[in-house]
Amino acid sequence: MHFFNWVGLDVYEAYGMTETSGVITIQSEGKTKIGSVGIPIPGTELKILEDGEICCRGEQNISGYYKNEEATNELLKPDGEGGFWLHTGDVGHIDEEGYLFITDRKKDIIITAGGKNVAPQNIENLMKTSPYISQAMVHGDKKPYLTMLVTLDEDEITKFARDQKILYQDLGDLTKNEEVIKLLNHVVKEKNKELASYESIKKFRILKEELDQDKDEVTPTLKVKRKVVTANNQDLIAGMYKS
The missing domain is CATH 3.30.300.30 (ANL, C-terminal domain)
Structure with missing residues (x-):
């Protein structure tokens, strides 16, 4: 990213997974931080668990895996409000300005x-x-x-x-x-x-x-x-x- 900035190319990073139907965070013009994958898109909430895992809540999340209840229960956890938090399996942190930084895979x-x-x-x-x-x-x-x-x-x-x-x-x-x-x-x-x-x-x-x-x-x-x-x-x- 430092190189692209140096040569004058604007590159915007984003983050998402198949289970979130595309991106859940993205950078945009004037809203970039090197090392981050941007801020949540409208309608998306993020939280970081004690172990650092990134969780996502929003209407774009899947409702479950087809005929795989066990995997669905691992992915989606009730939020106590009638909805679900999607557990991404990625570890990271959110800074004071709301930018998400991904560190690693939880299993690693x-x-x-x-x-x-x-x-x-x-x-x-x-x-x-x-x-x-x-x-x-x-x-x-x-x-x-x-x-x-x-x-x-x-x-x-x-x-x-x-x-x-x-x-x-x-x-x-x-x-x-x-x-x-x-x-x-x-x-x-x-x-x-x-x-x-x-x-x-x-x-x-x-x-x-x-x-x-x-x-x-x-x-x-x-x-x-x-x-x-x-x-x-x-x-x-x-x-x-x-x-």
Whole structure:
């Protein structure tokens, strides 16, 4: 968004889901905030639950899923006034001016052993601002600290290897190279400075290859499938929690 603003293009973000029949919040000319998805459209009410989940009330919400009462009851909760709040499954907050900011998916929120709620996407997106990191997945539910799996951006890391005169045959060699690990340590250390102490990454491991859609590790839109990646790397993750 900063880039689009810089080149003079007006881009307005919005938020909604199939179950809300389209958008429920939107930005408009003169009503934008970078990082937000706008303010509620007329006739739409929002509230944030104690756990951060975004709920929506309005005539645009569906009345339920076809022949699926269980899913309907999870989605729609009585509001005590004869209507229903739709539970989006997204976590976020509303600022003092009514702008909605989305943080993560509720099911992805990490609760550390110390009881801190952590939105992994924020950390992962921060780490991916490094040109050397292509994918990142934070782990730490019910754990004393956060760890992370990362994959390397092949173009950038091979350029680094050439500049440092590192001998290698393939990307797998670079994931084990001491200079590359040292570089990533520096990257993570610097990014940690932008995070709260309980959000900082204490340990990480570099995967030998990119996350693969053929292995069901990412969606067609390249979103990480956390359960699959965790299952495929159980030993690697467990090793980061051994003393």
